[in-house]
Amino acid sequence: MLPASVVFGQAPASLSVREAYEAARSGEIILVDIRSAAEWADTGLPQGAVPLDVDATAFDVRLAGLRLDHPGKRIVLIDRTGAQAIAVAQKLAGPDGWLAEKLPVAAYP
Template identity: 30%
Template sequence: MLGGIAVVGIAGMAGARWFNLDAKLQGSDLTAPAAQAAVEAGEILLVDIRRPDEWARSGIAQGAVPIDMRRPDFIDALLVQTAGRRDLPVALICARGVRSARMSAQLAAAGFTQILDVPEGMLGSGAGPGWVKRGLPLAQPD
């Protein structure tokens, strides 16, 4: 405390970024329940871009396709899932919306035209509590 004001150190600021506390729904972003409904209706391809160790810890969103964003052939792997189409609605989910926002820009640069983000992610952010805390259905990756 400094004069009655809590001082947040660099670690606290980094934690705020890591937990994506400032995340908000914008534009075509989806909440986790909206993403689940869209997957169930066959309206989107939901892609979990986290690492395999993260999938193993929490499971993946039911109906999602797990593709590790670090794969050098990520775009090609995604194109296999979309049958080569870059105009299909693709929603990205990660842990807390940081990586999915970054990957959305990369997909746009690669010519994908309908990119959606689930900024609350699997574990929650400022945009919402996340897939897991909402109790939405989970699956184990293959």
């Protein structure tokens, strides 16, 4: 897993995997692994990460729910290469993203 992309409340940025690990461990961030279940089974899930398959139904809603559950905390996305994390971060936090437009979100059960 390479760069962890920060979303919500700021432009997408990168953290090293060590920085992401330390920040998650100290409670500074919510670490979300957006790889597939097959990838988690193959390599394991990073300790402390929330598993949230980017291709799963209602991914965007579940991610927004994490934001509601953890107000004020940065949410960091990680994946195998960093490419999906960056794409999702740009989609959600970009100039035309759902959150950037301050559109409504609902808590996910």
